[in-house]
Amino acid sequence: MKSFGKFLAAASFAAAAVVTMVGAGPIPARAEDAVIASIKQNGTFRVGVDATFAPFEFSQDGKKTGFDIELVEAIAKELGATKGVEWVDIDFKGLIPGLMANRFDMIASAMYITEERRKVVAFSDTYYPGGLVIMVKANNTAVKGPADLEGKTAAVQIGTKSVVHLKEHFPKTKIVEVETNAEMFGQVETGRTDVAVTGKPAAKLYAQTHPTVKVLDDQLTTEDYGFAMRKDNTELVTKVNAAITKLKADGTYQKLIDKWFEAKK
Incomplete structure (x- = not known):
């Protein structure tokens, strides 16, 4: 589990800075369909990651790999990203500020869904139950x-x-x-x-x-992982959730679970 306190403070500071820069109010939100339109136009899906947390995301032989990496690559295909994922590397504490600054359009970095984080970002449905x-x-x-x-x-x-x-x-x-x-x-x-x-x-x-x-299957606690997106991108959230549902239905999700988390027989 990765630290939250530092980047929440940073996120709050970033938000305040944005308001200060424009004087009367915050920068106008991007249109709900802006990210989806960008994916279709450019063929890439911009995703922020701190690839230092195996088995979710890490580097091996100079390439990003892990459960989150492969799942997001599959989601990107469902969104129409013909050229795949454009990964933006950033320290974990900088992920939410980076998302708010439009450096990327989703966070995929083993992030727990919490009420504090919900105040700042929108989350996808749970894609993995931790704890x-x-x-x-x-x-x-x-x-x-x-x-x-x-x-x-x-x-x-x-x-x-x-x-x-x-x-x-x-x-x-x-x-x-x-x-x-x-x-x-x-x-x-x-x-x-x-x-x-x-x-x-x-x-x-x-x-x-x-x-x-x-x-053992019976967990002591459950803390759900989710993908974080900007609150104004409701269409993106809906489409990411639909992609997760489809990947679970067609067996892709289970294959990734078996690959990254289940003991090999």
């Missing part, structure tokens, strides 16, 4: 879900929301705090702890290549 999950050894039959955590030992990364969540909701679970994800997962694989509690993307990615562990 905290439980990882156990593949042959563990004693822990089938959150109800089985009482009295068990749980490895967590120090300073994460996993620590807070377990202390608040599972006070009888013994917490073992470690420095890194690798240490946390190693605790489970070697049997030093019964479970690990961490974010779903990281757990799913690890389980892909480590068949000795598995991620």
